[in-house]
Amino acid sequence: MRTLTGVGSTPLTGVGVVRWHRPADELTLPPRPAPADVNVEHERSRFETAQDEVREALETARTRTAASVGEDEAAVFEAHQQFLDDPGLVDDIQDAIDDGTPAPHAVSARFEAAINQFEAMDGRMAERADDLRDVRDRLLAALLGVEAVDLASLPADTVLLAERLTPSDTAALDPDAVAGIVTATGGRTAHAAIIARALSIPAVVGVGDELDAIEAGTEVLVDGEAGEVVVDPSTERRAAAGGVTAPVRDAPVETADGKPIEVAANVGSVTELDPAAARGADGIGLFRTEFLYFDRERPPDEDELYAAFTEAMAVFPDNRVVVRTLDVGGDKPISYLDLPTEPNPFLGRRGVRLSVDEHADLFETQLRALLRAAASAQGDGLAVMLPMVARLEEVTAVLDRIDAVADALETAGVEFAIPSLGAMVETPAAVFLADRLAERLDFLSIGTNDLTQYVMAADRENDGVATLHDPLHPAVLRAIDHTVTAAHAGDAWVGMCGEMAGDPALTSLLVGLGLDELSMSAVTVPAVKARVMETDTEEAAALAAEALTCSTREDVRALLELE
Amino acid sequence: MERTVEVVPAAGLHARPASSLVQTVNTFDATVEIGRGTDGADELVSANSMLAVTGLNVTQGESVRLVAEGPDAAAALDAVAAILTSTVEDEGEAS
Numbered sequence A: 001m002r003t004l005t006g007v008g009s010t011p012l013t014g015v016g017v018v019r020w021h022r023p024a025d026e027l028t029l030p031p032r033p034a035p036a037d038v039n040v041e042h043e044r045s046r047f048e049t050a051q052d053e054v055r056e057a058l059e060t061a062r063t064r065t066a067a068s069v070g071e072d073e074a075a076v077f078e079a080h081q082q083f084l085d086d087p088g089l090v091d092d093i094q095d096a097i098d099d100g101t102p103a104p105h106a107v108s109a110r111f112e113a114a115i116n117q118f119e120a121m122d123g124r125m126a127e128r129a130d131d132l133r134d135v136r137d138r139l140l141a142a143l144l145g146v147e148a149v150d151l152a153s154l155p156a157d158t159v160l161l162a163e164r165l166t167p168s169d170t171a172a173l174d175p176d177a178v179a180g181i182v183t184a185t186g187g188r189t190a191h192a193a194i195i196a197r198a199l200s201i202p203a204v205v206g207v208g209d210e211l212d213a214i215e216a217g218t219e220v221l222v223d224g225e226a227g228e229v230v231v232d233p234s235t236e237r238r239a240a241a242g243g244v245t246a247p248v249r250d251a252p253v254e255t256a257d258g259k260p261i262e263v264a265a266n267v268g269s270v271t272e273l274d275p276a277a278a279r280g281a282d283g284i285g286l287f288r289t290e291f292l293y294f295d296r297e298r299p300p301d302e303d304e305l306y307a308a309f310t311e312a313m314a315v316f317p318d319n320r321v322v323v324r325t326l327d328v329g330g331d332k333p334i335s336y337l338d339l340p341t342e343p344n345p346f347l348g349r350r351g352v353r354l355s356v357d358e359h360a361d362l363f364e365t366q367l368r369a370l371l372r373a374a375a376s377a378q379g380d381g382l383a384v385m386l387p388m389v390a391r392l393e394e395v396t397a398v399l400d401r402i403d404a405v406a407d408a409l410e411t412a413g414v415e416f417a418i419p420s421l422g423a424m425v426e427t428p429a430a431v432f433l434a435d436r437l438a439e440r441l442d443f444l445s446i447g448t449n450d451l452t453q454y455v456m457a458a459d460r461e462n463d464g465v466a467t468l469h470d471p472l473h474p475a476v477l478r479a480i481d482h483t484v485t486a487a488h489a490g491d492a493w494v495g496m497c498g499e500m501a502g503d504p505a506l507t508s509l510l511v512g513l514g515l516d517e518l519s520m521s522a523v524t525v526p527a528v529k530a531r532v533m534e535t536d537t538e539e540a541a542a543l544a545a546e547a548l549t550c551s552t553r554e555d556v557r558a559l560l561e562l563e
Numbered sequence B: 001m002e003r004t005v006e007v008v009p010a011a012g013l014h015a016r017p018a019s020s021l022v023q024t025v026n027t028f029d030a031t032v033e034i035g036r037g038t039d040g041a042d043e044l045v046s047a048n049s050m051l052a053v054t055g056l057n058v059t060q061g062e063s064v065r066l067v068a069e070g071p072d073a074a075a076a077l078d079a080v081a082a083i084l085t086s087t088v089e090d091e092g093e094a095s
Helices: A039-069 A071-084 A087-098 A103-121 A123-143 A167-171 A191-198 A210-214 A235-242 A270-278 A302-315 A360-374 A391-413 A429-434 A432-438 A446-456 A474-489 A504-513 A522-534 A536-550 A553-559 B015-025 B051-055 B073-084
Strands: A002-006 A007-010 A013-021 A160-164 A176-181 A203-205 A218-222 A228-231 A262-265 A284-288 A321-324 A380-385 A420-425 A441-448 A493-496 A517-522 B004-005 B033-038 B063-069
Touching: A007 A191, A013 A270, A039 A071, A039 A087, A039 A103, A039 A123, A039 A176, A071 B015, A087 A103, A087 A302, A103 B051, A160 B004, A167 A191, A176 A218, A176 A553, A191 A517, A191 A522, A203 B015, A210 A536, A218 A432, A218 A493, A228 B051, A262 A522, A270 A302, A270 A522, A284 A302, A284 A517, A302 A321, A302 A360, A360 A380, A360 A391, A380 A391, A380 A441, A391 A420, A420 A432, A429 A432, A429 A446, A429 A474, A432 A441, A432 A474, A441 A474, A446 A474, A446 B073, A474 A493, A474 A504, A474 A536, A474 A553, A493 B051, A504 A522, A536 A553, B004 B073, B015 B051, B015 B073, B033 B073
Parallel strands: A013 A160, A160 A176, A176 A203, A262 A284, A262 A517, A284 A321, A321 A380, A380 A420, A420 A441, A441 A493, A493 A517
Antiparallel strands: A002 A228, A007 A203, A013 A176, A013 A218, A218 A228, B004 B063, B033 B063
16 A cells, blocks of 8 residues: 555545556657567567557547547548558558567657658648547557547546646546546646536545556545545555545534524536535535537527526525626637637636626626526526626626616516626735725625635646645735625625635634635535534634734644644 | 549548548559659559558649559449549548
């Protein structure tokens, strides 16, 4: 039993068999031996075996794509099969092997030459070069014993290991098949980690280079709470992992001394609603609407949006559902939106900035659907939240827009109601203006991932500044404190929907800072509810007050008794 | 035995037409070689290689020279010529 340590990302535990996901550019050839040391017979049969393997994989991919997508899309795999058996390539590769070149080196060199040849021609040939690359990578992966992992159809009980996973890699995973994810890099607030939590896949990130030593086929335990990866776990360790950490509580909870704290869930699609309810969430504190806009040719219409909003309210008839209006920008491209390519998309045209300006049309459709949904059966609980607010002008523009939409619905004789309205506090500007925002709005919700990024000037996806990207830096805690105080002075309730809200180790600090609502990945709801019930508000307030006097992150962590 | 034909499919000798050409050639015993109509005999490449065929980079409207040898050479030439002069294509471009 050997244990590697990283950062626990999804606080669940899973046991399974390791499969490595290595993108093609990480395939490196072993050192090349002298021709005299090469066993030609062995290399020839090695090449043929690899060809057979790849041929079979391509056939599987072709059949599956034909069934799930269509024959036209499957045709690309036929082209790949032809390159695989192309005499123009195969004959040369076999000749090179006969001259004492190991199979991987022969494949790499011949394909490289063909790719260069194609790329020297016009645009259409460059596409062929991509096909050649795909075939080469499959062959090299087979030759080097690196499994070419098809992320969408991993076998059951897979623990997926990777240097890093992209958000789309993660989104493709089947939560029923994947028992865990471990990555060498990344932090718990990276988008990929957030998706893993949404999918309730146990995950440990940021393990470091030591991860390379774990071979495919090894059995490992992924403990996303402790942030540990245990190789060949003992029976005791497995048994300990089997227990559920906190029971699910369906009813809202109070602190030990009777202060109610709402513990809600963040969801990124309607399919996450039922799992959130099953874990006892008190409604939805962040309903992302972006998923309704991705992977399609045109934006959803009003009726489709209305259906999604009323579906969410039907799952949580007695709770609040906070819908965040479209939060896209240059880093989350949508084909039909024609968003500009920006050098700094996190500091560019995004969120409410687009909604009150160039994408006012999409925003108006969202507002119409929201105002109609607010008048539906469970509509009382509907709330609307604006992302990336930095100016009062944005709030004013939105309020005007709501009035205009209400007038239009009234004129058309359509039933509507005005939902409560709030803003996310993600920018330092919103922190400093929190008092003014609270005067005009019903609530504020602190998005700690972006707030930390902007307060600390530290890109949340950049491992080089991962230490800076921690909400426990005193500057971020003070920003939260300032926001809560200002919100309450303006009679607005204040919640938190960043990743910080879902960390049970921070629950008493957050209660002490005065937050009314905590919204998180559904998977952490039971643990946070348990912590709320153990918390005494006076002790928590004293803890928060002391945390606010700390000078450094280390002091805060020591105070909270975090390692 | 040889023949010269004009390439009709919009994709030229790429994508779906190239792919069906190679597949068809492989069903015959005859060896088939292909080259630009304007090129000499030494410019011919093997028509059973997708790499070689697409590498010619022949576009719509160009003429190509087909040379076949073997017992079913005539049938092979007919089949290949049929593909190169067919207008029914070429959803392959979409992929």
